Amino acid sequence: MRTKTTWHSISMHAKANLYIFLFILFSIMLVACCRPQPKQNALPAIPVFSATQRLKNVGVHVPVSHINKYDSQGLKHGLWITDNEAFIIMTPYVNGAVDGCEMVFNSKPEPIRLRLMITYEKDELKSVIFFDHGMISCIIDSIRPNHEYPEHYNDFKYSGNHKSYKDGRLEMSGLILLGEEWERDCEYIGQWKIYNDDGSITLKHFDPFK
Numbered sequence: 001m002r003t004k005t006t007w008h009s010i011s012m013h014a015k016a017n018l019y020i021f022l023f024i025l026f027s028i029m030l031v032a033c034c035r036p037q038p039k040q041n042a043l044p045a046i047p048v049f050s051a052t053q054r055l056k057n058v059g060v061h062v063p064v065s066h067i068n069k070y071d072s073q074g075l076k077h078g079l080w081i082t083d084n085e086a087f088i089i090m091t092p093y094v095n096g097a098v099d100g101c102e103m104v105f106n107s108k109p110e111p112i113r114l115r116l117m118i119t120y121e122k123d124e125l126k127s128v129i130f131f132d133h134g135m136i137s138c139i140i141d142s143i144r145p146n147h148e149y150p151e152h153y154n155d156f157k158y159s160g161n162h163k164s165y166k167d168g169r170l171e172m173s174g175l176i177l178l179g180e181e182w183e184r185d186c187e188y189i190g191q192w193k194i195y196n197d198d199g200s201i202t203l204k205h206f207d208p209f210k
Contacts, residue, residue, distance in 0.1 A: 051083040054112055055090075055105070062090070071095055083107060087115070097123045125158065125182070139163045146177060149189065152209065155179055156187065170195050174206070 052062050062079065071077035075096030082089045088107050092100035097120075104116035117129040130138040143160040146153050156177035163173045174192030179185025188206040195201055 048081050048083060051081055051088045051107075055088065058105070058112055058114070060090075060103075088112065094122075099123075125178075127160075128182070135168055136165050138165065140176060140178075143178065148175065149177060152177065156185065158182065162188070 048068060049064055052064055052067070055062060062081065067079050067081050069076075069078045073095070076093040077095060078093060080091045080093055082091070084107070086107055088105040090103040090105075091098055092102065094100075099120055099122050102116075102118040102120065103114060104118070105112045106115050113134065114131050116131070118125070119127040125143050127139070127141040127143060129136060129140075140160040140162050143158050146156050146159040148159050149156070156179050158178040160176055160178060161173070162176040164171045172192055172194050174188060175190045177187045177189055187208040189208060190206060192204045192206060193201050194204055
């Protein structure tokens, strides 16, 4: 005669093994659900697609399928394009770090124009070139930690060599201090050269902290 197996007839050892198995199974399912998933490389959003079309008008051709991608670790990699309505920004990433030349175009008004070229090495700012109606208006290069004026390091962590131009002619050159928000936090400092129309040079001293 066949004996019907019930929960009460199962030994305590078998029950313990079953509890352990169910606990392990539940844990595996919970970890799988909570584990962050790698970001997917989907097609860019419509505003970015529109930006690539407008960039073609100024001779910048970027295949939509090649932008805004992630690497196997879910980090930004390759060329990324953002359009915040004021600017179209092309940023090169290598494994999540900005590395290479970032290009900034004004988005409005039309036609769009190149405004900035910013060079980075693994997220470290190295140089900035400003443009005005297609001509270079300013260059800041050799950007490095501010060791020249360490007493102002908290506010100005970087220093660089600054050159400003007017109608394609070098106008001024000297040392500039840069803060974290370098577009706004900057100061001329020390002895500068002013290049006059007659070819002569005038020296001018800047001391913003007097």
